[in-house]
Amino acid sequence: MIELHSTPTPNGQKVMIMLEETGLEWVHVDVNIRLGDQFSPEYLQLSPNNRIPAIVDTEGPGGARYTMMESGAILIYLAEKTDQFLSKDPRTRYDTLQWLIFQMAHIGPMFGQANHFNNYAKENIVYAKERYNNESLRLYRVLDNRARDSQWIGGSEYSIADMAIYPWTKLHPDRGVNAKDFPHFMRWFNAMQERPAVKRNDQMATEIRARMNQATEGKTMINLYDTKDNAARLASATKT
Ligand SMILES: N[C@@H](CCC(=O)N[C@@H](CS)C(=O)NCC(=O)O)C(=O)O
Secondary structure, three states: OEEEEEOOOHHHHHHHHHHHHHOOOEEEEEOOOOOOHHHOHHHHHHOOOOOOOEEEEOOOHHHOOEEEEOHHHHHHHHHHHHOOOOOOOHHHHHHHHHHHHHHHHHHHHHHHHHHHHHHHOOOOOHHHHHHHHHHHHHHHHHHHHHHHHOOEOOEOOOOHHHHHHHHHHOOHHHHOOOOOOOHHHHHHHHHHHHOHHHHHHHHHHHHHHHHHHHHHOOOOOOOOOOHHHHHHHHHHHHOO
């Protein structure tokens, strides 16, 4: 049994998609990051970086309980555990890993910063908005070029690279990404949306989000974007 301790953000959803694709038995344990659950001592045991997602595999390597943080590493772990969605052929495997790491190193951080400066920053910083919006659009061009040359982003077969990238690209219309200018990306995106596991994820993400929003009613929420407070929260949760 896999416990996914998470929130259905893009990083959470990529693991949800993988769990649905593999057919593993799993449960979603809500970690309400707007309430600061990620700073609880129990959660920090699973994810010392106070970020979602984390998993607990009750039957990990050697049959014993195993915990993990970092969504890209979790996808590789689940692929190896189930022998699915990460080819054993060396060339295909390294192709997939390149594109998985491209998501982790570029798409996640850059799209995340664009979202922050567009929607949540305390000040309207035009330079920061332009920097991250331009970079996000460039990354969509990389994806469009890749989808022109390859059926799936990770190679000729559907893989963990596609699962990692898809949830991050759901808001592509906000970036002005459309079928006319990014036809190959859109072909890939539409193919992703046709997958039953992806459809189930989209539905589950909506339901879990509604449940977690309800759980915040009447409670004090933290300001996730206050990095000074976050550093203090971690320090106080982990002081010896
Ligand atoms: N590299 C990490 C990034 C995880 C991450 O940034 N998670 C965000 C939500 S998408 C989070 O937990 N934020 C809570 C916080 O900042 O305290 C991964 O891919 O697992």
